[in-house]
Amino acid sequence: MRTDEPHAIHLxxxxxxxxxxxxxxxxxxxxxxATRVAARMRMVRTGAAGAPLVLNxxxxxxxxxxxxxxxxxPDQYTLEPELLTIPDVPDKFIxxxxxxxxxxDNTLLSGLYTAKGLFCTQCEAEGFxxxxxxxxxxxxxxxxxxxIEADKKLYPVLLSNGxxxxxxxxxxxxxxxxxxxxxxxxSYLFALVxxxxxxxxxxxxTMSGRTVDLKIFVEHGNEPRATYAMDSLKRAMKWDEExxxxxxxxxxxxxxAVSAFNFGxxxxxxxxxxxxxxxxxxxxxxxxxxxxxxxxxxxxxxxxNWSGDRITCRDWFQLSLKEGFTVFRDQxxxxxxxxxxxxxxxxxxxxxxRQFQEDAGPLAHPVQPxxxxxxxxxxxxxxxxxxxxxxxxxxxxxxxxxxxxxxDLYFSRHxxxxxxxxxxxxxxxxxxxxxxxxxxLWYRQAGTPTITASGHYDAAKKxxxxxxxxxxxxxxxxxxxxxxxIPVRLGMVGKSGRALPLTLEGDNAPGPEERVLELTAPQxxxxxxxxxxxxxxxxxxxxxxxAEFRIEQSAADRTHLMAHDPDSFNRxxxxxxxxxxxxxxxxxxxxxxxxxxxxxxxxxxxxxxxxAFAANMLSLPLESEIAMAMDVVDPDAIHAARVALIRAVAxxxxxxxxxxxxxxxxxxAFSPDAASAxxxxxxxxxxxxxxxxxxxxxxxxxxRHYRTATNMTDMVAGxxxxxxxxxxxxxxxxxxxxxxxxxNALVLDKxxxxxxxxxxxxxxxxxxxxxxxxHYDLKNPNRVRALIGAFSGNQLRFxxxxxxxxxxxxxxxxxxxxxxxxxxxRMAGAFETWRRFDPARQALMRAELEATLKTPGLxxxxxxxxxxxxx
Ligand code: B3K
Ligand code: ZN
Numbered sequence: 001m002r003t004d005e006p007h008a009i010h011l012x013x014x015x016x017x018x019x020x021x022x023x024x025x026x027x028x029x030x031x032x033x034a035t036r037v038a039a040r041m042r043m044v045r046t047g048a049a050g051a052p053l054v055l056n057x058x059x060x061x062x063x064x065x066x067x068x069x070x071x072x073x074p075d076q077y078t079l080e081p082e083l084l085t086i087p088d089v090p091d092k093f094i095x096x097x098x099x100x101x102x103x104x105d106n107t108l109l110s111g112l113y114t115a116k117g118l119f120c121t122q123c124e125a126e127g128f129x130x131x132x133x134x135x136x137x138x139x140x141x142x143x144x145x146x147x148i149e150a151d152k153k154l155y156p157v158l159l160s161n162g163x164x165x166x167x168x169x170x171x172x173x174x175x176x177x178x179x180x181x182x183x184x185x186x187s188y189l190f191a192l193v194x195x196x197x198x199x200x201x202x203x204x205x206t207m208s209g210r211t212v213d214l215k216i217f218v219e220h221g222n223e224p225r226a227t228y229a230m231d232s233l234k235r236a237m238k239w240d241e242e243x244x245x246x247x248x249x250x251x252x253x254x255x256x257a258v259s260a261f262n263f264g265x266x267x268x269x270x271x272x273x274x275x276x277x278x279x280x281x282x283x284x285x286x287x288x289x290x291x292x293x294x295x296x297x298x299x300x301x302x303x304x305n306w307s308g309d310r311i312t313c314r315d316w317f318q319l320s321l322k323e324g325f326t327v328f329r330d331q332x333x334x335x336x337x338x339x340x341x342x343x344x345x346x347x348x349x350x351x352x353x354r355q356f357q358e359d360a361g362p363l364a365h366p367v368q369p370x371x372x373x374x375x376x377x378x379x380x381x382x383x384x385x386x387x388x389x390x391x392x393x394x395x396x397x398x399x400x401x402x403x404x405x406x407x408d409l410y411f412s413r414h415x416x417x418x419x420x421x422x423x424x425x426x427x428x429x430x431x432x433x434x435x436x437x438x439x440x441l442w443y444r445q446a447g448t449p450t451i452t453a454s455g456h457y458d459a460a461k462k463x464x465x466x467x468x469x470x471x472x473x474x475x476x477x478x479x480x481x482x483x484x485x486i487p488v489r490l491g492m493v494g495k496s497g498r499a500l501p502l503t504l505e506g507d508n509a510p511g512p513e514e515r516v517l518e519l520t521a522p523q524x525x526x527x528x529x530x531x532x533x534x535x536x537x538x539x540x541x542x543x544x545x546x547a548e549f550r551i552e553q554s555a556a557d558r559t560h561l562m563a564h565d566p567d568s569f570n571r572x573x574x575x576x577x578x579x580x581x582x583x584x585x586x587x588x589x590x591x592x593x594x595x596x597x598x599x600x601x602x603x604x605x606x607x608x609x610x611x612a613f614a615a616n617m618l619s620l621p622l623e624s625e626i627a628m629a630m631d632v633v634d635p636d637a638i639h640a641a642r643v644a645l646i647r648a649v650a651x652x653x654x655x656x657x658x659x660x661x662x663x664x665x666x667x668x669a670f671s672p673d674a675a676s677a678x679x680x681x682x683x684x685x686x687x688x689x690x691x692x693x694x695x696x697x698x699x700x701x702x703x704r705h706y707r708t709a710t711n712m713t714d715m716v717a718g719x720x721x722x723x724x725x726x727x728x729x730x731x732x733x734x735x736x737x738x739x740x741x742x743x744n745a746l747v748l749d750k751x752x753x754x755x756x757x758x759x760x761x762x763x764x765x766x767x768x769x770x771x772x773x774x775h776y777d778l779k780n781p782n783r784v785r786a787l788i789g790a791f792s793g794n795q796l797r798f799x800x801x802x803x804x805x806x807x808x809x810x811x812x813x814x815x816x817x818x819x820x821x822x823x824x825x826r827m828a829g830a831f832e833t834w835r836r837f838d839p840a841r842q843a844l845m846r847a848e849l850e851a852t853l854k855t856p857g858l859x860x861x862x863x864x865x866x867x868x869x870x871x
Contacts, residue, residue, distance in 0.1 A: 006860035010371045011317040017140050018047030018054075022184075024142045026132070030150035030194055032104035032114050036063070038096070039132040041142070045091040053086040053095070056129035056136040059111070063098035065133075084133040099132050106130070107779055107819045115260035116219075118195035119155065120273060122266060125316055125375045128187035138313045139418040141184035148194060149176040155194040157217060161185070161269045163251055181269055183249065184416065186312050191268030193217070193256045200226045204234050204248075207241045212248050217256040218280065225280040228291060228672060229255065229298050236299035239333050244407060246306045255279065255298070259745060262781055262822050263379070264297050267304030274301070277746055277782055283670040285747050287713040288677035295337060300330035306411060314418040316375040320367045320443070321421050323379075324387020331388060338674040341568040342612045348543045348569075351389065352625060354381035355546070359448045360628070361832045362869045364475040368421050368443040373864035376822045382446070389546040390442045396487045396516055396544055397439070398432045406431035438485040438520060446475040449484055451519065453551040457534045463505075464492070464531040469523040470547075476871065486519040489544035492528070492535035497564035503530050513566070514541065536560060538574075541567040555581065559599040562617075572616055575599070579645065580621045580629060586641035587634065592648035600649050604656040608663075612678030618685040620646060623795045633836050635799040639759060643692075650692035661686040670711045677713070684717035691721040703729040716750060723758040748775055749786035756791035763797040764804045771812075778816060781823045788812045792830030799837065803844035806831075810848035813862070814855050821859030828852065828865050846870070 020043070027038040043053070062079060065072045067089060077086045084097075106113035111130025112121050121127065129136040146160035152175040158167070162181025169175045197217040204212050214233060216226040233255070240246040250270045261275035278297040281290055307329060308322035335343040358364060358381055365380070367387045372378050395403040410427040417423075421443050429436050449472045456465045468488060472481040491514045492500040503511035505527040517526055536557050540549035553561075558581070561574035582593035600618070607614035623642060627633040650657065664683035670676070687705055691698035699722065706718025719737060722730035734751065741747035752775075756767050770776060770787055777783050788809060792798050798805040809830050816824035834845035852858070852866050 006373050006863055008371045008373050009375075011315070011368075012370070014315050014317070016047065017135055017137065018045065018051045019135065019140075020044045020046050021135060021140055021142045023145070024134075025145045025147070026190075027147045028149065028192060030103075030119055030148065030155065032119075033102050035101050035103055035112060035119075036098065037101065037132050038098045039134070041095045041097075041134070043089070043093050043095055045089075049091075053089045055084045055097075055133040056082060056126070057084050057099070057133040058082050058126075058129045059101070059106075060130065060133065061100040062133070063100055064096070065098075066096040068093050069096070082129075097133050101131065108822065109260060109262050109781070109820060110822065112192065113260075115258055117154065118197070118258060119150075119193065120195075120256065120258050121190065121192045121268075122262060122273065123190050123268070124188040124266060125379075126188075128190055131190075134187055136187050138186040138188060138315060141186055141312070141416075141418065143180075143182060143184050144190060145178065145180045146190075146192065147176060147178045148192060149174055150194050154196065157193070157195055157197045157199075159191075159193040159217070159254060159256065159271055161189070161191055161271050163270075181250075183269060183310065185269050185309060186418065189267070189269045189309055189312070191266070191271040191273060193258075193271065193273065196220070197256070198223045200230055202230050202234065204237055206237070206247045208247060210247075210251075212237075212250070213252045215252065215254045216279070217254065218276070219257070219259075222257070222276075222280055225282045225285070226257070228281045228286075229274075229279045229294055232295040232298040233302060235295075235337065236302045236333060239299070239336065240303055240306070240329075243332060243336075244306070244329070244404075244411075246303075246411065248305060249310070253302075255301075259782070260780055262820070265301045267301045267308055269305070269309045272301045274298075275782065277749070280746060281672070283672070283711040285712055285741075285744060287716050287750075288672065288680055290712075291672040291677070292334065292338070296330050296334050299333045300326055303329045303333070310416065311411065311414045312418045314420050316372070316378070317368055317370070318420050319375075319378060320383045320387030320390075321419060321424055323384045324367065324389075325391055325424075327384050327388035328391040339610070339612055339678075341572075341610075342616060342674075342678075344542055344569050345572050345613075345616045347385070347388075349625075351381070351385045351543075351546060352628070353622065355385050356448050356548075356628060357624070357833060358382055359386075359446060359475070360836075362476060362835070362871060363829070363832055363865065364446040366444050366446045366478075370477075374825070374861045376861055377825055377864050386546050389543075393442065393487050393545055394428055394436075394439070396489065397485075397518070398428060398434065402432045436485075438483075441482055441484050445472065445481055445484065446478055447472050447481065449486065449545070449547045451486065451488060451540070451545070451547050451549050453537060453539055453549070455535075455537060457531065459534070462529065462531050464528045464535055465525055466528065466537065467523060467525045468517065468519050470519055471522075476868070483520065483522050486545045486547060488517045488519050488539065488549075489514065489541040490517065491538045491541060491565070491567060491570075492531070493538055493561060493564055493566070494533045494535060495560070496533070497560070499566050500531060500533070500535050502528055505529055516544065538565045538567055538570045540570075540573075542569045543573075553577075555593055555595045559595045562599050563602050568610075568613060572613070575603075575617055576621050576625075580626055583621070583626055583638070583641045583645055584629060586644060587637045592645050596645075597648050597652045600653055601656070604653055604660060607660060607682055610678070611664075611682040612674065615678065615681035615685040618682075618689070624793070627795060627833075627836070630836075632838055633799075633833070634838070635795050636801075639796045646689065647692045650689040653689070657686045657689045661690060667710060680711075680713045680717075684714065687717055687721060691724075694725050696727070699725050699727040699729040703733055706733050712747070712750075716754070719750075719754055723754045724760070726760060726762075742775070745780075745782070749782055752776075752783065752787040753790040756787050757794045759794075759796050763791070763794065764800060764808060767791050767808060778812075778819055781820060784812070784816065784823065784827070789827060792827065798830065799841060801841065803841075803847075806844050806848045810851060814852055817852075817855065817859050817862045818857065821861040825859065825861035825865045828862060828869075831866075831869055834869065 023042045025040040029036040103112045103114045110127040148158040158177035160179035165178045167177040198220040200216045200223045202214045255272045257276040257279040265274040307325045406428040499513040501510045558574045558578040565571045578596045582596045603617045702721035709715040
């Protein structure tokens, strides 16, 4: 057990820094084992006279420190493991610090590290302090000049933020480059890359007519696999000009792809660094989902240039200010590039899967947390995805035009600043004149509100009274909750299938067919008049709030909405609710709901009208989504019932699935566009049902699908079907895939992942065997996530009743903690739902968590998540 319990940092303790640092000059002498960093910083006191200079530093060897050119003697400063304190400093001075670091030993992948012969940095949130001593906090903004010196043969490419000022050759086979970034930025946006890389080049002319060079650096030979990212970047740059009036500001924008990275990508000013998983794509190696993710992440990081870089966060409690907003921006971009309805469905699905789960468990926290031990643990779905939902609600409440006015105001008012969530909301109040006091609760209160609707139709008066009630359960540290300000978008559908006008009592003209009600009290009744027939309420259209919408509806009502709701999102939602209800009933012994099974008929008949949407209509709620609806989760029963419902649908519509599959089986050349991807998604959805029996015939079809595939999407669909089966066909296909892609790490990750997510009874054993595969590597986060991360998302097998899944993951996270604590702590999230299972499983999971907490030398990252889960 840790004795030095790490202490928490609280928002209420925020204090402005005592010094400004207008300029920083960094001089890097690169060497994998001993890199020397000479930092020169101009310091100006802004706080209390006489306050000491206290700088962050971690895993550094201090070589020398000097003030205004005078080296300090050891008694003039104190050095602690994570701080350098100089008690006596003037009000204005130049500080020179020389440190030495060992990038090759940096398995945490935070600060400066090497991977496959490449130097690269990751400084968000607190990695810069692993490079030199500094005010490693987001409210200290400096102009950086970076000089890099390195061996020319090994590291021909030398990059940092901003514009290239100078480069040249030096003696001993060395060379150098000098970069200057004129935009003041916090240290977390600093970046450096050095290595032998290929480059894909392009350029774009911005809205004011400036030409910007675009460069994507990749391993030699991978240049063609960066063309989709380049294309996405150009579209994103244009979109941000049109949708938000944001123009790019430097003369060059660069992206570098690296193979060892703790998460997706990083928005360093002018030099984004990407996990190659979200950058490289070709039809032979990437699925349609990969393409969509690349488009989204390239846009996300680019959009940060304004929402994050030009305007950054005052402190890490404001993280959602940049992350929630930037997610909202990238979601809008992807929706415009693809289908709005399908994008919304995917986003809501992801939100429910991760964020609702987080909100319902021991790690629940508000969009603006009040305290943390390790900020790395707070790059969560709540900060990102719920943060984006909060912005979506603001837009819904104020309308599109006022939204743009507010964001324009935000960008002009706070450009160059480190801002707060409060600054952001204030811009909405100032731009629209609305009072958002109650709305601010969305930032402060954790938990997913429930909105329960009940209606009363008065046939004689032709009125419909709709009562909406909101409730929010306690979450850790927040026993009492206040009522929220919730936009509820809705429509009413008649039994005939027509949309009914929504005229509220007191309106002087017939109302529209859709409107947004503002729920602000614990309970409110809205009376609609002129309602010609008893309506079915279509509530929470397009998911107008990150809430759980509840309304008493029969299976017949749901299947009616599934077919007739004019809002396609809610047609999908009705289908999901119907399927979930059916599966829950089947777990109690009911037969598959014949109404739901029949309702798939019309979906198939209309499938070709919007294929991507139809594919979503055909995809049943995931096992973990069904678990969310249970008080005590029974993973085996959920799996069995879900499979039984799929089989019932498959049996009832065999002919239609066959016909659809055949019709979509042409061999047009691959194109990653949304329409082509939708077609593949629909065909692969049909394959899921056509192979539902998991028997010999199913294996033959899946194997044929795999063998005849001309792109990775179809190969993976075939392989995913085979992964469910124990058959020679499956073994053959997996062996073939392995041999064909053994040299391609990203594709091999799929091979690991598909086996880890299999429902087969021997999955735990197979995962253990795969951990001994020569390609498995605890030091590579992508590989660990592909195998262990995927396995812990396999509800059926991770939660195996004998506890074998828990031990497997428990052992890995404890071992990984010593290698890469950030990734390990994130992976420990697998145990987050432990209290929602039966007592036997709870005890097994608890034992893993307790064993973890007792591990000697446990990181504070892991300590924080595990102790909170056990609290
Ligand atoms: N801002 C980074 C995330 C950094 C995570 C640090 N633990 C990527 C992004 O959200 O765009
Ligand atoms: Zn981001």
